[in-house]
Amino acid sequence: MKPISKLQAVIQCKCPRCREGAIFTGNMYALKAQGTNEFCPVCNLRFEREPGFFYVAMFISYAMNVAEMITISVAAYILGLDLVYENLWIYAGIILVGVLLFSPFNYRYSRVFLLHWLTPGLGYEPKAKP
Numbered sequence: 001m002k003p004i005s006k007l008q009a010v011i012q013c014k015c016p017r018c019r020e021g022a023i024f025t026g027n028m029y030a031l032k033a034q035g036t037n038e039f040c041p042v043c044n045l046r047f048e049r050e051p052g053f054f055y056v057a058m059f060i061s062y063a064m065n066v067a068e069m070i071t072i073s074v075a076a077y078i079l080g081l082d083l084v085y086e087n088l089w090i091y092a093g094i095i096l097v098g099v100l101l102f103s104p105f106n107y108r109y110s111r112v113f114l115l116h117w118l119t120p121g122l123g124y125e126p127k128a129k130p
């Protein structure tokens with residue numbers, strides 16, 4: 001199998017070491033709750049590097065949330081019919097709905113960004129098998 005690039009591995013939420021195993025169970029927007037695999041199904045890498053490792057993903061998720069809220073509010077201001085001056089609650093509701101829609105995305109990609117870009121010593125090893 002031809003190896004995929006790091007960007008493809010990030011987009012497809014694949015293991016940072018073998019780029020084949022899935023980090024998550026289930027689909028991002030499925031009704032069933034998604035979870036994180038404890039180990040890579042291909043190379044057996046433990047995704048939670050140490051106890052509490054994924055707490056750091058919470059800060060990444062926070063930064064993603066702020067960026068999304070700013071983007072949504074600017075887009076609502078540009079596209080919306082001056083809702084800010086008419087009813088602030090409509091504006092806040094739009095932002096809240098946007099944040100709720102983005103939350104499964106943030107859950108996944110905050111962990112993927114943490115594993116792929118912010119964890120030292122977790123590089124690509126094409127022949128990483130248990």
Ligand SMILES: [Zn+2]
Nearest residue numbers: 015018040043
């Ligand atoms: Zn792997």
